[in-house]
Amino acid sequence: MKLRLPDGWTFVLRNIFRQRLRSAATLAAITLGVAGLILAGGFVQDIFVQLGEALIHSQTGHLQISRQGYREGGIRAPERYLIERPEQLQQEILAQPGAEMVLARLAFAGMINNGKRDLGIIGEGVEPSAEAVLGSFLRYIEGRPLADSDLDGIVLGQGVARSLGLKAGDRANLIISLPQGAVNTLDFEVVGIFQSFSKEFDARAVRIPLAAARSLMDTQSAHLMVVLLSRTEDTERAQASLREKLGPHGYEIASWHELSDFYDKTLELYDRQFGVLRLIILLMVLLSVVNSVNMTIFERTREFGTMLALGDRPGQVFRLILAESALIGLIGALLGIGFGCVCAWLISAIGIPMPPPPNANIGYTALIRLLPVDVVTAGAVGFVATCLAALLPARRASRVLIVDALRQGT
Incomplete structure (x- = not known):
């Protein structure tokens, strides 16, 4: 036919x-x-x-969970927005479909000193092995990432290292003010210098092991729970699900694009x-x-x-x-x-x-x-x-x- x-x-x-x-x-x-x-x-x-x-794999993860108001007032009074039992919350989040990994972060602001001068920084205490998986887009231009064995290790953003002339192997002091008015300081060894996708982030960012951050701030809590999903396309669905579950308990769930004005x-x-x-x-x-x-x-x-x-x-x-x-x-x-x-x-x-x-x-x-x-x-x-x-x-x-x-x- x-x-x-x-x-x-x-x-x-x-x-x-x-x-x-x-x-x-x-x-x-x-x-x-x-x-x-x-x-x-x-x-x-x-x-x-x-x-x-x-951005997801260098800074924010797919979702960040914090106490209500932390994004607006956390820098001025971080002690008011602590997550008291982060391990318990971590298990609740991992039970959600699509959640691949949940990381705790403890944020702090202070000064870093190279023995000659100071620089204001925004720091984070992180879980080294988990952050190595999340931070696949972080490029280390010198040294290496943090390891679980680095009790006194610190990694610096490229801008911080340039401002203070620090290199891998140098020593630096972190100085922060505690909510009670006391000043706490710890000595660290620079193990790596990283470069992320954002110059602004690299100009102020430092990271230390979560255990060291808790010792420095005298707390066992966390400020953020960072969620890594199996697929970026599931971000909105996971965010809605977590808001329904955790929102009534005073938690705020922000997606990666809400956290990045740069994007x-x-x-x-x-x-x-x-x-x-x-x-x-x-x-x-x-x-x-x-x-x-x-x-x-x-x-x-x-x-x-x-x-x-x-x-x-x-x-x-x-x-x-x-x-x-x-x-x-x-x-x-x-x-x-x-x-x-x-x-x-x-x-x-x-x-x-x-x-x-x-x-x-x-x-x-x-x-x-x-x-x-x-x-x-x-x-x-x-x-x-x-x-x-x-x-x-x-x-x-x-x-x-x-x-x-x-x-x-x-």
Whole structure:
């Protein structure tokens, strides 16, 4: 059984292949436009994903749980927002679906002294082995990460180390004020200097073992429970579940993007830039198709005049031109989707070396991430743009005077 097109569409298809050069130019414009939209969208999507993963796996985790009000008032009075039994809370959180790991952190603010001068810092007591798993995006430019055996070890952000001229193996003193008014100090050995995705974080961040932080602050509590999930896509669902369970008990659950103003600003910056790029690509497709359709209609004016003279109605001419444009748009969209996906695969196989984003330390290798919704949307944009570009030329061709149309080209 042979597949046959309806007579009207057979005529449309013949018209398209009769104008081979013009049809090829139109198809090329649509194909390149759709492919450009796919590549631009996939590139932007990769930026968002990689930036988010860098923040999650260097600073915030997927979720952070603290006492209500800690994010606003924790720096001024951290003793008011302590989690008294962090081990018990840790077990409750791990019982939630998707929770892979829960880490306790004890935050403190104070001074670090290199023997000559002081620098204000924001410090954290962390669980070394667990943080090594979470902090996969932390890059140690000198020394090594903290280990469970480092009772007096400390790791510094790159900015802190540069400000004080400290290197791995040097000694430094941490000085903090306790809520009771006393001043406590401990001596540490610098075991590593790290670089995260954020310059601002590296300029003030230091980390010490949780046991040392508890000794320094004279408490067995914690300020934060950091949750690492199996999948970043489950963040909102896990956050809602934990809010329902822990919210009535005075806990606040914040997601990673709520904790990072840097991420939101960078996302907004790139979204605007590539929004303009998408608009430029769309306009290029529209202008290319309009020009091609106009030239095709100009060359076929006598043909349309003959059709009208033989009794075809203007609406039939209008629909014929639209049908030809729609078919070209459909073929071009499909070709663009195929070409864009192949290019995305090739580019991702090679990678695109990228410099650090604004206010960041670390560059990365960009990929093209293909999302089905973005791919289909790009194809739909190419198809709709082609149909829209044909409306005015088709209307003008269907209203041409028969005498003027037949005189065309003589």
